[in-house]
Amino acid sequence: MRTGATWTALRTATGALLPRGRRLPEDVWRRRHRVLLVLATTQGLCLLPLGLALGHPVARVLLLVAVVLLPLPVALPHRWSRAATSAAATASLFAASAVLVDLTGGLIEAHFHFFVVVGLVALYQDWVPFGVGLGIVVLHHGVLGTLVPHSVYAHHDAMTHPWRWTLLHAGFILAASCAHLASWRLNEQQGLQDPLTGLANRIQVGEVLRRTLTDDAPAAVVLLDLDGFKAVNDVRGNAVGDEVLRTTARRLRAVARAGDRVARLDGDTFAVVLTGGHGESASRAAERFLAAVRGPLTAGGQELAVRASAGVADSATLGAGESTGDGTERLLHHADLALQEAKALGGDRAVTYAQAMGRAAAHRAQLLEDLQGVVGRGELEVHYQATVELDGGGTEGFEALLRWHHPVLGTVPPLEFVPLAESSGHVVEIGTWVLRTAAQQAAQWSRRCGRPVTIGVNLSAVQLAGDEVVDVVAAALRESGLPARQLTLEITESLLVHDFVGTAARLEKLRALGVRIAIDDFGTGYSSLSYLRRLPVDIVKVDRSFVGDLTGGGSATTLVASIVELARSLGLDVIAEGVETEQQAGTLRALNCALAQGYLYARPVSAAQVALAGAERSSEHSAEGTAVTH
Ligand code: C2E
Ligand code: CA
Ligand code: CA
Numbered sequence: 001m002r003t004g005a006t007w008t009a010l011r012t013a014t015g016a017l018l019p020r021g022r023r024l025p026e027d028v029w030r031r032r033h034r035v036l037l038v039l040a041t042t043q044g045l046c047l048l049p050l051g052l053a054l055g056h057p058v059a060r061v062l063l064l065v066a067v068v069l070l071p072l073p074v075a076l077p078h079r080w081s082r083a084a085t086s087a088a089a090t091a092s093l094f095a096a097s098a099v100l101v102d103l104t105g106g107l108i109e110a111h112f113h114f115f116v117v118v119g120l121v122a123l124y125q126d127w128v129p130f131g132v133g134l135g136i137v138v139l140h141h142g143v144l145g146t147l148v149p150h151s152v153y154a155h156h157d158a159m160t161h162p163w164r165w166t167l168l169h170a171g172f173i174l175a176a177s178c179a180h181l182a183s184w185r186l187n188e189q190q191g192l193q194d195p196l197t198g199l200a201n202r203i204q205v206g207e208v209l210r211r212t213l214t215d216d217a218p219a220a221v222v223l224l225d226l227d228g229f230k231a232v233n234d235v236r237g238n239a240v241g242d243e244v245l246r247t248t249a250r251r252l253r254a255v256a257r258a259g260d261r262v263a264r265l266d267g268d269t270f271a272v273v274l275t276g277g278h279g280e281s282a283s284r285a286a287e288r289f290l291a292a293v294r295g296p297l298t299a300g301g302q303e304l305a306v307r308a309s310a311g312v313a314d315s316a317t318l319g320a321g322e323s324t325g326d327g328t329e330r331l332l333h334h335a336d337l338a339l340q341e342a343k344a345l346g347g348d349r350a351v352t353y354a355q356a357m358g359r360a361a362a363h364r365a366q367l368l369e370d371l372q373g374v375v376g377r378g379e380l381e382v383h384y385q386a387t388v389e390l391d392g393g394g395t396e397g398f399e400a401l402l403r404w405h406h407p408v409l410g411t412v413p414p415l416e417f418v419p420l421a422e423s424s425g426h427v428v429e430i431g432t433w434v435l436r437t438a439a440q441q442a443a444q445w446s447r448r449c450g451r452p453v454t455i456g457v458n459l460s461a462v463q464l465a466g467d468e469v470v471d472v473v474a475a476a477l478r479e480s481g482l483p484a485r486q487l488t489l490e491i492t493e494s495l496l497v498h499d500f501v502g503t504a505a506r507l508e509k510l511r512a513l514g515v516r517i518a519i520d521d522f523g524t525g526y527s528s529l530s531y532l533r534r535l536p537v538d539i540v541k542v543d544r545s546f547v548g549d550l551t552g553g554g555s556a557t558t559l560v561a562s563i564v565e566l567a568r569s570l571g572l573d574v575i576a577e578g579v580e581t582e583q584q585a586g587t588l589r590a591l592n593c594a595l596a597q598g599y600l601y602a603r604p605v606s607a608a609q610v611a612l613a614g615a616e617r618s619s620e621h622s623a624e625g626t627a628v629t630h
């Protein structure tokens with residue numbers, strides 16, 4: 001028991017200097033070994049002329065030189081393990097030390113050579129060479145000193161107490177090796193660790209992966225990237241951003257298993273390398289990491305909710321012949337493609353790499369490139385979908401929905417390009433254009449049919465991240481002459497989570513202009529009802545997934561009923577999205593939901609098509625769009 005404890009303590013102490021798996025990267029090690037090998041050989045050969053010059057018999061000198069060169073064949077690179085190879089080179093270097101002392105007839109200064117060698121073999125950054133040094137001291141001063149008592153540099157004490165001398169020398173070697181390894185660890189921390197979080201960095205990730213793949217062992221990479229982190233950094237400042245990164249690092253480390261390597265690659269991108277398999281699939285591990293990252297976090301005195309996306313790649317998806325070298329790069333690239341896919345799907349999820357993603361990524365890259373200047377080229381169009389009164393069927397207003405007519409790819413759906421425009425920042429320019437176009441259109445319709453037509457415009461989180469949005473909205477109202485109360489800005493819940501206080505303040509300013517605020521896709525995010533009470537909101541749009549489930553009755557019905565109830569108690573309007581069947585409409589009416597939007601009533605269509613229907617039915621009260629189906 002006690003030896004067990006001592007052993008553990010020893011392991012911990014040495015582990016602090018040389019933790020497992022923290023070995024020198026292979027190519028660095030080989031480079032250093034080659035230098036030491038050349039030195040050992042040169043040194044051995046130089047002893048020959050030196051011995052002869054000092055007048056020693058040729059046979060004796062040849063014998064001693066042979067002893068020095070003897071271990072070197074074992075030290076030839078790539079044949080044996082690192083331990084054997086480095087031990088052989090070290091033995092040769094130390095043997096040269098002993099021979100030098102012998103040839104110089106016990107010259108004290110010749111002895112210093114030994115410590116030069118200690119410094120040299122420290123380049124291996126391993127305990128083995130120091131162990132060899134210790135072994136030589138024990139053999140030379142201890143064992144040999146006991147068998148054939150000899151003085152050490154005229155210290156006759158060494159004759160009577162050989163082990164005392166052994167201890168003295170061994171102590172120096174131990175101290176020297178600890179000093180070398182400690183300084184290496186310090187350097188390593190600077191070079192291989194991320195200074196902000198203390199996690200491993202990209203170099204280490206590459207090394208661990210390369211080693212695992214070379215051993216033909218299974219490996220997987222989970223790349224994690226925080227959702228909307230740029231906005232946190234921009235709005236809250238770098239200090240808060242750093243705090244978020246540190247907390248994320250702590251959370252990831254806390255749930256990583258022994259053997260997993262957690263790293264920060266750059267910015268808000270983290271990686272976990274899974275090796276050896278834990279009987280848990282990489283995608284399940286990724287879900288675990290996402291769950292750990294999620295959850296409220298207090299930074300800069302305010303509560304933030306952090307979300308992340310993850311891309312997973314498993315070495316099993318690498319083709320044959322890709323298991324070495326660039327296999328590492330490919331695996332990281334696959335994980336990156338999967339991560340991009342997770343982001344494109346809206347974030348807060350894990351996606352596992354599949355072959356097709358290479359093509360999907362190329363497609364996205366093309367779209368991203370073409371988004372540049374899209375407004376100026378006139379490829380964008382706003383379509384309009386009517387919002388109707390569930391009771392009378394009359395049109396209450398419209399929602400503006402963006403369309404991109406790509407010259408080569410045809411019509412690109414907003415779910416495909418809006419996330420790209422958000423991540424690249426293009427969404428600010430595009431969103432401003434949508435606002436101006438839609439406001440103008442609504443003003444024109446209002447004038448034409450002599451009653452106020454309301455318009456809902458979707459605002460992206462990126463647009464709402466800065467204060468300029470207030471000026472942009474005010475300008476759109478001014479230019480178009482649209483009364484503010486006819487404009488509704490639709491925002492999604494996820495937005496509130498990132499920067500609740502900032503968003504709430506901006507929403508207040510917008511509302512002060514007179515516009516109305518709608519929470520879009522309500523029920524799908526994390527926000528929940530508690531946010532509603534604290535926010536300047538006028539309308540709740542029940543997400544289409546709940547409306548779709550209404551047909552079966554059950555929990556969706558209960559949920560929609562409680563949303564309608566809550567909205568009523570807070571004095572908010574409710575719009576049910578995605579109504580496709582009469583049955584859904586009937587259930588919604590029974591639940592006292594007043595407004596709806598969906599293919600049952602109207603699909604989103606161009607302004608021309610809306611106006612056309614309006615003109616044809618100009619005398620009727622139920623205005624534009626409701627009759628238009630596509
Ligand atoms: P959203 O704001 O939730 O818009 C409603 C989406 O549901 C629209 O898809 C609409 O065509 C679709 N929809 C309406 N009724 C039905 C129905 O009965 N059944 C089904 N299955 N779908 C229905 P769309 O036009 O593809 O837009 C998708 C999303 O893209 C929008 O979701 C919105 O988040 C975003 N988006 C669209 N235009 C803009 C924009 O100008 N700016 C921003 N930031 N986002 C936009
Ligand atoms: Ca919307
Ligand atoms: Ca919606």
